[in-house]
Amino acid sequence: MRNLSNNIRIKVKVLSDPLIRIVGIEETDIVVNKGRFSLNELINTLKSLIPNLEKVFQTRRLGREVFIAVNGQVIYDLNKVVELGGESRISIFTLGAGG
Amino acid sequence: MKLYAVHGRILHVNLSNGKIWVEKFGNDLLSMFIGSRGIMARLYWDLVKPSTDPLAPDNVLMVGAGTFTGTPMPSAGRTIVTFKSPATGRYFKSSVGGDFGLKLKMNGYDIIVIHGASEEPVYIYIEGDHVEIRSAKHLWGLDVRSAHNELIRRHGVHADTLLIGPAGEKLVKYASINVSVYNVAARGGGGAVLGSKKLKGIVVSKGTTSVEVAHPKRYYELAMKVVRNIMNDEALIATAKFGTASATMGLDSTSTLPVYNFRKSYWEHAYKNSGEYYVEAGYLIGRVGCAQCIVSCHRHTKTNKFGGVDTVGPEYETSNALGGNIGNADTDALIKMNDLANIYGLDTISLGGVIAWVMETYERGYLKELVKELGTEPVWGNVEAALKLIEKIARREGIGDLLAEGLSRACRKVDPETCKWAVEANGLEHSRVDTRVAKAYALAFALNPRGPDHLHTETFAEFGFSEGAKKLIERITGHREWAGVGKVEGRPEIVKWHEEMYAITDSVGFCAFITTAGFAVDEYLMSELFTAATGIEKDAKTIMTDGERIVTLERIIQVREGRRRIHDTLPWRIMNEKIKTRDGKEYVVSAKELNTMLDKYYELRKWSKNGIPLPDKLKELKLEFTIPEALKALQSG
Numbered sequence: 127m128r129n130l131s132n133n134i135r136i137k138v139k140v141l142s143d144p145l146i147r148i149v150g151i152e153e154t155d156i157v158v159n160k161g162r163f164s165l166n167e168l169i170n171t172l173k174s175l176i177p178n179l180e181k182v183f184q185t186r187r188l189g190r191e192v193f194i195a196v197n198g199q200v201i202y203d204l205n206k207v208v209e210l211g212g213e214s215r216i217s218i219f220t221l222g223a224g225g
Numbered sequence: 226m227k228l229y230a231v232h233g234r235i236l237h238v239n240l241s242n243g244k245i246w247v248e249k250f251g252n253d254l255l256s257m258f259i260g261s262r263g264i265m266a267r268l269y270w271d272l273v274k275p276s277t278d279p280l281a282p283d284n285v286l287m288v289g290a291g292t293f294t295g296t297p298m299p300s301a302g303r304t305i306v307t308f309k310s311p312a313t314g315r316y317f318k319s320s321v322g323g324d325f326g327l328k329l330k331m332n333g334y335d336i337i338v339i340h341g342a343s344e345e346p347v348y349i350y351i352e353g354d355h356v357e358i359r360s361a362k363h364l365w366g367l368d369v370r371s372a373h374n375e376l377i378r379r380h381g382v383h384a385d386t387l388l389i390g391p392a393g394e395k396l397v398k399y400a401s402i403n404v405s406v407y408n409v410a411a412r413g414g415g416g417a418v419l420g421s422k423k424l425k426g427i428v429v430s431k432g433t434t435s436v437e438v439a440h441p442k443r444y445y446e447l448a449m450k451v452v453r454n455i456m457n458d459e460a461l462i463a464t465a466k467f468g469t470a471s472a473t474m475g476l477d478s479t480s481t482l483p484v485y486n487f488r489k490s491y492w493e494h495a496y497k498n499s500g501e502y503y504v505e506a507g508y509l510i511g512r513v514g515c516a517q518c519i520v521s522c523h524r525h526t527k528t529n530k531f532g533g534v535d536t537v538g539p540e541y542e543t544s545n546a547l548g549g550n551i552g553n554a555d556t557d558a559l560i561k562m563n564d565l566a567n568i569y570g571l572d573t574i575s576l577g578g579v580i581a582w583v584m585e586t587y588e589r590g591y592l593k594e595l596v597k598e599l600g601t602e603p604v605w606g607n608v609e610a611a612l613k614l615i616e617k618i619a620r621r622e623g624i625g626d627l628l629a630e631g632l633s634r635a636c637r638k639v640d641p642e643t644c645k646w647a648v649e650a651n652g653l654e655h656s657r658v659d660t661r662v663a664k665a666y667a668l669a670f671a672l673n674p675r676g677p678d679h680l681h682t683e684t685f686a687e688f689g690f691s692e693g694a695k696k697l698i699e700r701i702t703g704h705r706e707w708a709g710v711g712k713v714e715g716r717p718e719i720v721k722w723h724e725e726m727y728a729i730t731d732s733v734g735f736c737a738f739i740t741t742a743g744f745a746v747d748e749y750l751m752s753e754l755f756t757a758a759t760g761i762e763k764d765a766k767t768i769m770t771d772g773e774r775i776v777t778l779e780r781i782i783q784v785r786e787g788r789r790r791i792h793d794t795l796p797w798r799i800m801n802e803k804i805k806t807r808d809g810k811e812y813v814v815s816a817k818e819l820n821t822m823l824d825k826y827y828e829l830r831k832w833s834k835n836g837i838p839l840p841d842k843l844k845e846l847k848l849e850f851t852i853p854e855a856l857k858a859l860q861s862g
Contacts, residue, residue: 141501143462193474198506200474200496202807217505221463221475221690 132160134212138172141219145192149178160211165194166204172216179218186220193219226252229439230292230758231260235268236334236356238349240422241282241341245356247334256761257847259768260732261289261326262318263775265307265336266782269316270851272338275786279311279414280396280421282342288387288427289336290326291734293758294517295436298448299455300736300745302327302516304404309786310413311421312398312575312631313652313676316782319415320680320731322515322523323408328385331432343423350380352430361425365394368568369403376428383431390570392619393420397629399575399654402426403567407523407537408515411572412653412678414631439760447754452519454745460691461520461743465512467500468524469541474499475690476545479710480806481659481666484549485605486581487648487796490659490804497556498548500524500541508556513537520738530557539563539573542679545657546577551584552605562608562615569619574678576618578647578654579628580611582636585646591639598623648796651676655796661804661812663687665716668822669723671793674779682724685742687716693744711812717826725772726751732775733758774846777830777838781851784858790836793823833859 139153140146156175163171169188173180186192189202195217196208228251235248250264258264265287272285286308293301304326310317329337332351339349343358346365350357364372369390376386385405393400393416400416401409419426438444455461463471476482477495484492496502503509503526514521527535539547539559547553547562566573580603586592587603596602598617603610617625627635632654636647648655653676660667660677665684670677686694689708699705701722702715723741729751730740739745746754752768755761763771780788794800795814803811827834831842837858843851 139505141467141504143466144459189478193478193501195496195501195505198497198502199493200477202478215505217501219467219474219501221460221471221478 133157134160136210136214136216138216141217144220145182145218148181149176158210162207162209165201165206165208168208191220228252229760230296230436231255231335232333234334235336235338237338239340240343240424243358252761255759258775259729259771260292261305262728262731265289265305266775266778269307270782273309277309279309279314279418284309284418286339286415286418287336290330294326294734295330296438296758299452299517299519300739301734302518303734303736305731306402306410306415308415308418311417312414315786315788316779317413317675319410319412321404321408321410323404324385324516325387325404325429326734327516328429328432330436331434332429333434342421346423346425348425349427364425369570370406370568372425373406380428385429386426388426389416389419390568392570393417395621396420397618398631399572401570401572403570407567413675416570438758440757444757447757451745455519455739458693458743458745461738464522464738465520467504468522470500470544472541473544476658479688481662481710483657483659485552486550486585486646487798490662491807492549494554495549497554498544526560528557528560531561534561534564536564542657543573546574550577550581551611553608555608558608562611565615571619574656575631575654579632580614582632582647583614586643591643595624645797648798650794650796651792653678659804660795660799661814662710662806664713665719667795667814668716669720671795671819674783677795682720682727683737683741684719684723687719697744716822717829720826721829724776725769728772728775729768774848777846778848781838781855784837785854793836835862
């Protein structure tokens with residue numbers, strides 16, 4: 127069990143309009159334990175705290191159709207461990223066109 | 226027959242003798258060549274000799290507004306610039322956004338042709354029928370932003386400018402032409418052509434002349450359909466929100482993102498070069514749109530670092546060329562570099578290619594004296610070194626004089642061995658997609674009259690990122706599953722369709738994002754739009770034939786300038802060094818693979834094995850005037 131005194135508040139942004147329509151929010155703060163998480167653990171935590179986020183991952187493939195950036199870096203590998211601290215930021219988005 | 230949508234007026238300005246005149250054209254030319262790009266290719270055939278030196282007075286530079294520009298049509302404000310390129314030595318067309326084309330038409334002209342060269346710095350001022358060549362002595366040496374501000378102070382806020390910066394004045398081979406400072410006809414060194422003519426730029430007044438369309442009610446209905454299609458296109462919505470740099474993560478995820486001078490195809494810091502990050506991290510302070518555009522993909526960005534920068538951009542290509550390509554994950558520095566390139570008038574793709582080559586060359590033991598000149602080592606990710614190189618190139622100072630010549634010349638001078646990692650072909654630095662993995666891009670880049678570049682035949686649908694992309698690939702090839710990177714099937718057909726669609730897109734003034742990156746307008750809708758605008762009957766088949774005519778004319782122009790199959794190629798690194806993707810697969814474009822695609826493509830186009838359009842095809846496309854040159858080329862091989 128994680129120590130509650132280690133709780134931190136971090137910002138989660140849903141950047142892309144199609145995801146905003148599904149999740150219903152553009153930005154929220156969540157409270158999690160400070161420390162190290164695998165991406166898989168982090169996604170499960172996010173799903174439990176943000177209503178409707180599960181739907182995004184049910185319909186879109188991670189790393190192809192939906193992306194998660196933690197502290198300014200996009201993570202593709204579910205086993206990759208990330209460190210969450212007081213300044214951490216999480217962004218979720220889909221692909222765009224460009225050129 | 227009355228002309229609709231265009232004025233049918235070409236403004237000629239000869240800087241050598243000061244002569245100014247107007248040439249008229251009619252529906253016959255418009256119907257054959259559709260608009261700016263196509264008509265200017267036709268003019269180029271008559272005006273520019275194969276032997277013309279790109280920086281000599283007998284080169285011409287043309288600026289043309291699209292057929293739909295100035296009409297109530299969304300995303301149709303693009304302007305085309307055509308010239309013989311000092312980088313490639315051949316015919317070149319470049320495209321730019323902003324308001325210049327719209328204001329050119331509002332002044333009563335479709336195209337400007339600049340001939341000759343002035344002895345002293347000048348600019349051209351256009352206010353309807355009043356056209357004047359004015360002294361630009363006070364502007365020469367100024368950066369683009371300062372010159373623009375000076376001209377706007379003089380001519381009013383509703384005027385617009387097309388300008389070169391110090392790089393154009395110094396004849397840097399990849400100097401750009403900038404519209405309203407931040408919209409850039411970047412590639413091919415058009416800025417150096419203007420510099421060689423001592424022409425700082427052109428100012429158009431706000432203008433008061435409008436154009437009529439042939440069938441206003443129908444045109445309006447179709448325009449509303451285009452608006453709806455844009456607003457329903459998921460990719461275009463993302464481009465509106467995150468700019469062109471929203472492409473970064475898509476390319477990273479498919480291992481087509483070139484980093485460290487094409488030695489890697491994905492990057493752990495890619496997000497720092499992405500449009501999403503510019504929004505998330507607070508760099509974005511607004512969106513900027515070109516004339517008539519409802520997407521507004523340009524970015525107004527700001528950073529307090531580097532003395533404070535308030536600018537427009539960076540676009541995707543810049544974000545990668547001056548980002549991951551040189552190992553730069555410092556977004557503040559990227560914004561600063563982008564701003565410097567804008568105000569000095571430099572093409573960021575070529576600039577990034579040159580700086581990456583310097584860094585790799587230094588790493589491999591060459592150019593060691595650069596540490597003294599730069600005061601720092603030109604190593605990957607050293608933004609201080611990159612910023613100093615930009616300053617030196619723009620002014621041709623020290624090493625900058627050599628680097629201003631572009632990769633193809635610089636690498637040969639340093640050591641021909643270094644040309645192996647000079648990622649260029651035909652004199653142009655490679656755009657920012659790894660063509661070893663994206664095979665339609667590979668074929669398109671090899672064939673491109675500009676060189677290995679994306680803004681002539683962007684085959685974005687190949688990635689299959691969206692439903693629209695998958696549907697398009699299925700429509701062209703009959704196989705939905707052929708969308709996706711690493712695949713070779715159907716690539717000649719995909720490239721042919723995109724070349725033709727792009728030629729039409731450019732000629733009517735549409736932004737390519739709505740036809741070949743997003744998919745709001747297809748050839749069916751395009752032909753209806755053209756008919757409603759001009760009154761000239763077209764259907765999907767005939768308008769694609771018009772696209773084919775433009776593509777073929779551009780090819781035969783280049784054949785006359787010496788182009789053959791041997792020039793339909795890619796950089797050495799792309800064809801000889803394998804790239805590993807995120808999932809461990811390895812890709813290269815082998816000579817055999819490229820030749821197989823070229824054979825099929827030439828067959829589709831009815832070109833010879835050596836890439837020369839055959840007389841029967843030229844006749845079919847009503848390009849009979851080019852047949853003698855084709856026969857000459859076929860005889861000489």
